Amino acid sequence: MEKTSSEKLKENFEIQLSELESLESVYCNPGEFKVEDICTLVDIKEFVSDKTTLLPQYLDVTINLMVNDMKFELCFTLPHEYPNIEPEIFVRNQTLNRSRHIQLNKDLTQYISNVEKGEPCIFSAISWLQDHAEHYVEIKEETSARNDLKDEKYVRYWIYSHHIYSKTKRREIVDLANRLHIGGFCMPGKPGIICVEGTNFDCSEWWQSIKSMNWKRIFLKVEENDQEERGRGFLKFEKFEEVVFTNSGMKFNHMDMGELHVYLDKHSLAYIFKDLFGVDGKSNV
Template identity: 60%
Template sequence: MELENNSNFNQIKLKETLQTQLSELEMLQSMFYNPGEIRVDDLVALKEITDFVNGDTAIIPPFLDITINLMIENTKFELCINLSHEYPEVEPDIYVRNHKMNRNQHAKVNKDLTDYIIQLERNEPCIFSAISWLQDNANNYIEPESETVPTKVEENEDLVRYWIYSHHIYSKSKRREILDLAHTLKITGFCMPGKPGIICIEGAAKDCNEWWQAIKSMNWKRIFCKISEECKEDKDLFLKFDNFEEKVFQNSSIKCNHMDMGELFKFLEDHKCGYVFKDLFGVEAKTSSSI
């Protein structure tokens, strides 16, 4: 009976937070009503959230992803927002993009925006406050880039491989940035979204370090490099992946955000990386989905 009561309480609490999110979205849509200013990235997810709040379904809905396009002094800024079920009791996942900013400028503006959001009162919607902060400060981060001569990658460049562990990776904007930056820097590896989130990057040390500095500056609940490997022998044998891609190992549970660890282990084994599984998760690997 106690478990049932807790379950009922959690459902009631979840409905409250999701209702707050829907109310905030409605407010934002009334402010940004011009075509292209605001977009719900997944309309099916929005309907599932609405149905859950209205009591039409008991299936836990996915997270809400919103994109807001702001024109600030004739410059377009894209604000990518992911709201977990706990928002507004926890900070929203927000990432700013702008085509005029380089990677360092992106990292700086997103870190400062995250620091600002953390200081705000919790349990209160804060997306409008984040928008106001960006409108007041955005152009301070856009500076003319000095012309630089592209540097050639030296043949004796050190190679590294990083295994990165995140509490979760859900945000579509983060997942896109992880992929885009890896492709830009010609890094290989993979990203497994869900809970937990696992990322492997490998390549030239300076490129991997640049990628890692940019990605970890985003707003994360928890993310860290758990394993770092350096090439000490044949460089042709060190690299395990041909490109960088997102890999989803979905288990059979409906609406489950957890990945099938048996499939992940098989994927690692196929790329001769099965040895890292125990260090990543602290358990011996199994080839079934019962991990």
């Protein structure tokens, strides 16, 4: 007899819980293993034991590894369908230059995509990282291609993602934007919307790094250029921030589009709503 969707989910969650238990038993030293949101773990256990029918959020876990005296932070998010689909995995390391960091994540994502579906793969990802991390280490400091930016134009990227749930991804999106001194916002949930604005060089650097993460679907939907050469007058944001509006949906992860429209209008960007979603926006005011 074919399993129901609820039975399939329970089976997936049971596999996830078993894998987490094994990981925690191996990485048991303080700081090595961390579940980002304990409440999500509790929700999963309650769903499996039939104490609730509400779907839990995706589970975010971080494992800190020492490989050849270098610290690697392995962040992964387990979708409800895992292990039948690949997890979202991202590696952070503060000593690798940006190009090597991007390549490491691309290669790890490629490796995971080739692992047999239906089998837990976090230990495989860890083994791959331990075997290959040294290849990406570059002692020479990163040299920047940017020289004189006096005449560089400003740009604004509008990025659309199938969803943005992972707390580690959300943190990296904001942290990297702040390090590169670019403005904009990230709206997590489903769909996920990101706006970044700044110099062409900085925005391109940010986008190359962020899109190297393992995403279900993410793409640059609209690119605006400072064609009128207004310089900083083109920019609409003083900083980069995460914005969270009223949540709806079964998992409370669908942001209120009316509130998004109000937010865009506040920054004189309401015109972009139709380009992003194909419809005219309406505010709740």
